[in-house]
Amino acid sequence: MARGSFLLKAAAVLAVSLASFSAPTAQAADYIQVMPEADAGFCMNTSVLGRIQSKFEHQVTHVPALPKVAIAEFHNITLRRWLPAIPEERPIARLYCGATVSLSDGMQRKIWYLVEEGMGFAGTGYNVEFCVDGFDRWNVYSGACRILR
Secondary structure (H helix, E strand, C coil): CHHHHHHHHHHHHHHHHHHHCCCCCCCHHHHCCCCCHHHHHHHHCHHHHHHHHHHHHHHHHHCCCCCCCCEEEEEEEEEEEEECCECCCECCCEEEEEEEEEECCCCEEEEEEEEEECCCHHHCCEEEEEEECCCCCCCCCCCCCHHHC
16 A cells, blocks of 8 residues: 555656646747847858859859859848748748848949758758849849849
């Protein structure tokens, strides 16, 4: 009998402790998240900016009638929108960023870019899509870079 009493008391203590540590129930508003400060800095990540510069160099080299310029500097980099990954609705987290770029010919242009998490080689890393104002000759981003704004 003492053993059964001990087991009942242990089960009661376990039940009370589990009830006190239970996770709060999810509310609909839980999916509205605030962008952490560290993630906002990802728009300024040197790897992301380097990938944009490299892809831009490829673009101006291979698309006819574009001036042969390079991105010299990025200015006023901002996070424009963040869409976190939500498994049932949107499995890919996306950062939409904007900036001004100085080109090698001295001109300044607006640039909008998108960083997609988990879209690199074999599902690791990230993918970067960008559009420099005036350089979307084939309207890939729907004229005036509308898709990435």
